Amino acid sequence: MTASPLVLEARNVVKSFGATRAVRDVSLSIPGQSVFGLVGENGAGKSTLAKVFAGVHSADSGEIVLAGEVVSFKSPHEGIRGGVSMMAQEIMLVPDATVEENILLGSIPRRGIFPNRRAMRRRYQELVALTQFDLDPQAKVSSLRIADQQKVEIMRALSQDARLIIMDEPSAALTADEVVRLHESIRKIVDGGATVLLISHFLEEVLSLTDQVAIMRDGELVRVSDTKSETVDSLVSGMVGRSLETDYAHVARAADRPVRLSVHGLTRAPAVTDVSFDVRAGEIVGLAGLIGSGRTEIARCIFGADRLNSGEILVDGQAVTPRSPKAAISRGIFMVPESRKEQGLVLGSTIADNLTLASITELARGGITSSRRVRDTARRLAEKVDLRFTSIAQSAGSLSGGNQQKILFGRAVEVDPVVLIVDEPTRGVDIAAKRGIHGTLQQMADQGLAVVFISSEIDEVLGVCNRVLVVHRGRIQAEFEPPYNQEAVLAAFFGKGGARSA
Amino acid sequence: MHAVLERVRSYGIVGVFAILFITLSIASPSFLSFQNAANILDQSTILFIFAATTTVAVIAGIFDLSIAAVATASAIMTVNAINWFGMFPGVLTGLLFGALLGLITGLAITATNVNSFIGTLAASFTYRGLGLVLAAGGLVTIADKDVAVSLNSVMEDKILGIKGAVWISLAFVILVGLLLSKTVFGKWVYAVGGNREAAYLAGIRTQRVLVGCYVLSGIGAGLAGVIYAGRYGTGATNAYNDTFVFTAIAAVVVGGVSIFGGSGAVWRGIMGILTFALISNGLNLLGVDTTYQLTILGLLIFIAVAADQAFRRTTRT
Numbered sequence: 001m002t003a004s005p006l007v008l009e010a011r012n013v014v015k016s017f018g019a020t021r022a023v024r025d026v027s028l029s030i031p032g033q034s035v036f037g038l039v040g041e042n043g044a045g046k047s048t049l050a051k052v053f054a055g056v057h058s059a060d061s062g063e064i065v066l067a068g069e070v071v072s073f074k075s076p077h078e079g080i081r082g083g084v085s086m087m088a089q090e091i092m093l094v095p096d097a098t099v100e101e102n103i104l105l106g107s108i109p110r111r112g113i114f115p116n117r118r119a120m121r122r123r124y125q126e127l128v129a130l131t132q133f134d135l136d137p138q139a140k141v142s143s144l145r146i147a148d149q150q151k152v153e154i155m156r157a158l159s160q161d162a163r164l165i166i167m168d169e170p171s172a173a174l175t176a177d178e179v180v181r182l183h184e185s186i187r188k189i190v191d192g193g194a195t196v197l198l199i200s201h202f203l204e205e206v207l208s209l210t211d212q213v214a215i216m217r218d219g220e221l222v223r224v225s226d227t228k229s230e231t232v233d234s235l236v237s238g239m240v241g242r243s244l245e246t247d248y249a250h251v252a253r254a255a256d257r258p259v260r261l262s263v264h265g266l267t268r269a270p271a272v273t274d275v276s277f278d279v280r281a282g283e284i285v286g287l288a289g290l291i292g293s294g295r296t297e298i299a300r301c302i303f304g305a306d307r308l309n310s311g312e313i314l315v316d317g318q319a320v321t322p323r324s325p326k327a328a329i330s331r332g333i334f335m336v337p338e339s340r341k342e343q344g345l346v347l348g349s350t351i352a353d354n355l356t357l358a359s360i361t362e363l364a365r366g367g368i369t370s371s372r373r374v375r376d377t378a379r380r381l382a383e384k385v386d387l388r389f390t391s392i393a394q395s396a397g398s399l400s401g402g403n404q405q406k407i408l409f410g411r412a413v414e415v416d417p418v419v420l421i422v423d424e425p426t427r428g429v430d431i432a433a434k435r436g437i438h439g440t441l442q443q444m445a446d447q448g449l450a451v452v453f454i455s456s457e458i459d460e461v462l463g464v465c466n467r468v469l470v471v472h473r474g475r476i477q478a479e480f481e482p483p484y485n486q487e488a489v490l491a492a493f494f495g496k497g498g499a500r501s502a
Numbered sequence: 503m504h505a506v507l508e509r510v511r512s513y514g515i516v517g518v519f520a521i522l523f524i525t526l527s528i529a530s531p532s533f534l535s536f537q538n539a540a541n542i543l544d545q546s547t548i549l550f551i552f553a554a555t556t557t558v559a560v561i562a563g564i565f566d567l568s569i570a571a572v573a574t575a576s577a578i579m580t581v582n583a584i585n586w587f588g589m590f591p592g593v594l595t596g597l598l599f600g601a602l603l604g605l606i607t608g609l610a611i612t613a614t615n616v617n618s619f620i621g622t623l624a625a626s627f628t629y630r631g632l633g634l635v636l637a638a639g640g641l642v643t644i645a646d647k648d649v650a651v652s653l654n655s656v657m658e659d660k661i662l663g664i665k666g667a668v669w670i671s672l673a674f675v676i677l678v679g680l681l682l683s684k685t686v687f688g689k690w691v692y693a694v695g696g697n698r699e700a701a702y703l704a705g706i707r708t709q710r711v712l713v714g715c716y717v718l719s720g721i722g723a724g725l726a727g728v729i730y731a732g733r734y735g736t737g738a739t740n741a742y743n744d745t746f747v748f749t750a751i752a753a754v755v756v757g758g759v760s761i762f763g764g765s766g767a768v769w770r771g772i773m774g775i776l777t778f779a780l781i782s783n784g785l786n787l788l789g790v791d792t793t794y795q796l797t798i799l800g801l802l803i804f805i806a807v808a809a810d811q812a813f814r815r816t817t818r819t
Contacts, residue, residue: 303703305702305703324705324707325702325703325704325705326705326706326707328705329705330705335703337700337703342697342699342700343697343699343700343703344700344703345697345700346692346693346696346697346700346701346764347696347697348696348760348764348765349692349693349696349764349765353689353692353693357689357693357700357701357704357706358704358705358706360686360689360690361686364685364686367685367686367687368684368685368686369684369685369686369688369689411704415705
């Protein structure tokens with residue numbers, strides 16, 4: 001295996017987004033005809049690095065060497081022509097077209113203006129010979145199961161003469177037996193001569209499938225090693241690294257304060273199964289776990305945005321179980337949603353209107369709004385959450401990410417809830433704004449609110465929360481209190497370890 | 503630079519209107535007469551109403567293509583109800599009938615999550631059919647001559663040189679404008695059209711807001727029906743054709759209301775209608791053959807929307 005020539009070499013690759021350095025000085029070599037694994041926590045920079053390889057992003061500095069030649073792809077199109085193809089996390093196929101049409105999409109052999117069916121079939125058979133995939137070329141893609149749709153994507157990549165195929169979490173959406181089929185597919189295409197870069201959260205998958213594995217943390221490469229020498233534990237400790245010395249000032253406190261939020265047996269198929277927990281006044285409880293583990297779904301159920309199959313939600317001992325966000329707000333529950341642009345803000349509306357969106361009825365008399373009262377309220381809220389702006393009448397879309405997030409907190413302040421749920425409030429904001437948001441949360445907890453905090457960044461969750469619940473596949477996998485053992489928390493992300501050990 | 507472009511996009515319609523106005527004033531001496539202005543307003547009476555409610559719908563992110571059909575059914579219903587209950591109850595019934603049809607459309611569409619474009623298109627067929635039934639296949643006439651005359655004089659008699667129907671239409675437009683700009687409902691409309699998910703998660707009952715928009719469209723259409731019954735003393739199955747709907751939507755877009763929802767104002771829809779009226783009035787005064795007028799109007803609409811797109815692209819980055 002080591003004798004194979006390199007297919008891709010990265011030299012000192014750096015990629016930043018604004019103030020965030022997503023990839024810092026990464027150098028690695030991917031041998032040809034192999035499966036190369038890439039692991040790391042959420043936000044470690046795996047996907048960004050892979051997108052630099054594929055031409056989706058271009059590197060700020062550093063070199064990519066492909067089969068001995070320095071390349072700098074400016075678009076995915078150039079990447080594909082250079083032999084690097086990336087399978088996106090979501091399937092990108094034309095559902096109503098047939099298997100062979102999808103595979104040859106963009107390069108359909110033609111005779112005049114008509115597709116040349118015979119040439120198409122010949123091309124398809126060549127790819128079948130290479131991959132040994134058995135699909136009906138005339139079947140509509142929409143009728144295939146997801147693992148078979150992935151085969152179509154793989155064959156499309158190969159039809160474009162891809163030497164390196166990047167797969168970002170390919171098994172995330174698959175059932176168990178489809179995962180088996182995917183793994184067979186990967187082995188077949190490697191036998192056929194191509195190389196696969198596999199990004200995955202499923203460490204067992206990485207261990208069983210890859211020849212080498214690279215671990216990333218905070219945008220840096222921790223190490224590259226032969227997969228044979230790694231275990232789940234060694235990978236996890238590599239992903240967590242030395243940041244264990246982070247100072248956690250918390251003591252488990254508030255144990256004698258009254259329970260404000262109580263969740264019993266919350267179930268919503270298929271994302272949430274039998275989730276129960278309490279949050280006391282003054283407490284910040286973290287819901288941690290991988291993206292897609294069910295954290296957000298739990299939050300949306302509590303807020304009434306999604307219906308429950310079963311379960312009960314109590315606020316201050318009273319059953320509320322809201323059936324809409326409006327009902328939740330009137331019972332004292334408020335949620336700052338996970339995506340401020342898609343779910344939080346009306347970007348085209350003014351800062352003032354956005355700040356008062358949830359409380360506009362209270363600011364009006366007999367249904368008539370007073371723009372002066374809206375503006376005054378908005379200014380007061382803006383000051384409370386330290387919002388920076390030039391005019392209260394400017395559009396919310398013109399603000400930075402951190403300031404946009406502050407609008408949502410301002411809205412929460414005005415609603416004055418008993419229970420506050422915040423979902424990924426610091427994603428994509430700079431360090432200063434992040435500190436400000438943590439401060440606001442702490443302040444609100446100090447005023448006696450029960451706060452539920454969701455974040456993909458483990459350091460942040462452990463740094464901010466008085467207690468951490470790890471969610472894995474829709475269930476509470478484990479519960480932790482300070483002093484935190486970061487490795488144990490991360491192991492729980494991957495489904496390992498204690499059934500709610502303290 | 504962006505600020506300048508944004509302003510051009512935002513107030514372009516005012517500029518276009520001003521240029522048209524000045525050009526016509528110079529080119530045609532009869533343009534600047536009070537009588538001509540009164541004529542323009544008179545011809546636009548119904549379109550003002552439709553443009554106002556369409557503005558609200560488009561800002562909320564929906565279309566209501568059924569308003570002309572509802573207005574037709576309401577005209578017939580108004581005449582019938584006057585014959586059954588007398589003038590005042592009849593007029594009120596006509597208005598409420600429009601509101602009721604809007605409510606039915608709104609409930610049906612929000613309950614099933616059908617796309618508003620298709621849903622209201624289907625509704626317009628249904629309501630045209632309903633009009634046929636209500637008119638027993640033909641024309642209904644206000645039986646009491648005195649009632650017909652007094653209702654006609656409300657619509658046609660001039661106050662300060664302007665017909666009654668125009669005053670009614672302008673009053674309705676102002677009310678809709680205030681509803682949109684000064685009330686909680688108005689704020690909800692902008693929020694729902696700007697980002698429905700965010701509005702929902704902020705505790706706004708988005709479905710109800712949308713139903714409210716359909717009801718408002720229905721009330722406007724009901725008013726248009728009453729005006730028709732008053733003007734002509736009859737209710738006809740061809741009272742309003744669907745060109746009214748498309749003209750209203752085009753005017754709203756030309757006036758600068760975002761077709762994607764979330765931003766705009768009632769005055770913009772009105773400016774759009776006035777611009778159209780000015781164009782056809784000007785073409786008449788300048789002696790352009792009426793055969794070409796629709797073609798020219800269509801091209802102008804396309805240019806206005808294309809310019810809007812271009813400015814959007816430039817100002818977004």
